[in-house]
Amino acid sequence: MVRTEISLFLKNAPGELGKLATLFSNEGINIDALTIQDASSYVQELFKARGKSLKRIASVASYNSMRKDSAEYALIRLLVDQTDKAVNLLGKNDYTFDIMPVIAIKLDNRPGTLAEITSKLGQEGININYVYGSVSSPDEKCLFIFSPEDIELAKKFFNE
Numbered sequence: 001m002v003r004t005e006i007s008l009f010l011k012n013a014p015g016e017l018g019k020l021a022t023l024f025s026n027e028g029i030n031i032d033a034l035t036i037q038d039a040s041s042y043v044q045e046l047f048k049a050r051g052k053s054l055k056r057i058a059s060v061a062s063y064n065s066m067r068k069d070s071a072e073y074a075l076i077r078l079l080v081d082q083t084d085k086a087v088n089l090l091g092k093n094d095y096t097f098d099i100m101p102v103i104a105i106k107l108d109n110r111p112g113t114l115a116e117i118t119s120k121l122g123q124e125g126i127n128i129n130y131v132y133g134s135v136s137s138p139d140e141k142c143l144f145i146f147s148p149e150d151i152e153l154a155k156k157f158f159n160e
């Protein structure tokens with residue numbers, strides 16, 4: 001199922017995630033999935049992408065500045081139950097964010113399920129940029145979020 005993921009930078013300081021969660025909570029917006037990483041890892045990925053494509057995304061000075069500044073921020077990716085409302089709320093509160101389509105699926109909570117899905121995606125030539133997921137209990141299905149390089153091809157795969 002295609003969902004809209006919100007990616008945003010948040011100051012890497014105590015209480016910032018609490019402020020964001022409270023902002024959503026006060027508006028009745030539920031967070032369905034969330035992952036956080038130090039934004040410096042994201043900047044490192046930009047360096048790798050530049051190296052693979054041989055295309056400069058920014059100047060060397062910009063990269064060095066971004067690397068230094070990014071340690072002060074976290075990159076948060078999340079799915080919410082009311083995306084439009086959340087996007088409006090983030091805009092009104094001056095958050096820097098972006099949205100993109102992702103595939104969110106529920107998988108059986110048993111060994112090998114993720115291996116089956118990811119192996120089939122690989123056989124179909126679908127590259128996965130990143131994935132995150134969680135389980136609430138051993139008896140429930142797991143929610144996994146996939147960010148494929150080719151969302152259209154991935155949609156066809158998951159609709160089979």
